[in-house]
Amino acid sequence: MAAGGALPVVDLAPFFNEDDGGRGGVVRATEAVREACRTHGFFRAVNHGVPAEVMSRALELSAAFFALPDDEKARARPAEGTVAPLPAGYARQPAHSADKHEYVLVFDPKLGFNEYPAEPAGFREAVEECYAKFTELGLLVQEVLNECMGLPPGFLRDYNGDRGFDFMSAMRYFPATEEENNGLSAHEDGNCITFVLQDGVGGLEVLKDGEWVPAEPVDGSIIVNIGDVIQVLSNNKLKSATHQVVRKPVHRHSLAFFFNVHGDKWIEPLPGVRVQ
Ligand SMILES: O=C(O)CCC(=O)C(=O)O
Numbered sequence: 136m137a138a139g140g141a142l143p144v145v146d147l148a149p150f151f152n153e154d155d156g157g158r159g160g161v162v163r164a165t166e167a168v169r170e171a172c173r174t175h176g177f178f179r180a181v182n183h184g185v186p187a188e189v190m191s192r193a194l195e196l197s198a199a200f201f202a203l204p205d206d207e208k209a210r211a212r213p214a215e216g217t218v219a220p221l222p223a224g225y226a227r228q229p230a231h232s233a234d235k236h237e238y239v240l241v242f243d244p245k246l247g248f249n250e251y252p253a254e255p256a257g258f259r260e261a262v263e264e265c266y267a268k269f270t271e272l273g274l275l276v277q278e279v280l281n282e283c284m285g286l287p288p289g290f291l292r293d294y295n296g297d298r299g300f301d302f303m304s305a306m307r308y309f310p311a312t313e314e315e316n317n318g319l320s321a322h323e324d325g326n327c328i329t330f331v332l333q334d335g336v337g338g339l340e341v342l343k344d345g346e347w348v349p350a351e352p353v354d355g356s357i358i359v360n361i362g363d364v365i366q367v368l369s370n371n372k373l374k375s376a377t378h379q380v381v382r383k384p385v386h387r388h389s390l391a392f393f394f395n396v397h398g399d400k401w402i403e404p405l406p407g408v409r410v411q
């Protein structure tokens with residue numbers, strides 16, 4: 136783990152490759168996830184199984200989309216009367232909002248909710264590929280959290296078997312001005328697990344013991360954080376940390392994937408959770 140206030144780094148290789156430390160490697164990596172989720176609620180995942188080129192293509196093509204004129208972007212606005220849990224497609228925060236960014240929201244492509252921009256070419260394919268990989272990673276991290284909480288094998292997988300409420304948001308934050316630099320106000324995520332990819336600009340910060348710790352951009356890595364659902368299920372043993380985005384003088388691009396539970400699910404602490 137990294138020292139000096141940086142986010143903990145967790146190498147997920149042992150979950151993909153038996154040769155990578157064998158059973159001992161899995162135990163150590165699980166312990167590193169548990170520790171990070173107890174202390175920070177956040178970690179930086181490396182060797183996470185999502186190919187770097189899949190991530191960079193999705194981020195680059197979403198940046199190319201956001202660089203289009205406003206009237207082009209508006210064509211990917213959400214359809215009227217959608218039954219999606221949230222409106223899928225392009226939107227920007229209203230001018231009066233404290234949060235200064237625009238975004239494209241996508242659900243599992245199989246659900247048929249998505250509104251894809253026609254330009255740039257390849258946007259849909261890149262986003263869908265990244266979405267599929269993040270779903271796989273979400274299932275893996277859920278298994279690891281199951282172990283971290285001392286739950287019976289497969290408990291969370293059965294408890295949370297509906298992928299219909301997961302979504303991904305491609306975001307562009309506007310440059311800071313002389314007067315203000317709020318990109319996304321301090322909040323906790325309400326979901327289970329979040330993955331964040333970001334370009335080289337930076338600005339994501341995590342509250343730890345009253346100090347804002349920057350989640351520095353590191354190519355190829357994924358920022359992972361747990362949300363309120365896991366915090367509650369774990370009886371507050373694992374932490375849904377407060378975080379925010381501070382804008383820089385240039386545009387910033389990020390992709391956030393939210394691994395959720397079904398929207399109607401009642402969430403309360405699970406009996407018998409053990410987090411050492
Ligand atoms: O853009 C980011 O880096 C983080 C986004 C985030 O925290 C969120 O959408 O909940």
Ligand SMILES: [Fe+2]
Nearest residue numbers: 322323324378
């Ligand atoms: Fe967040």
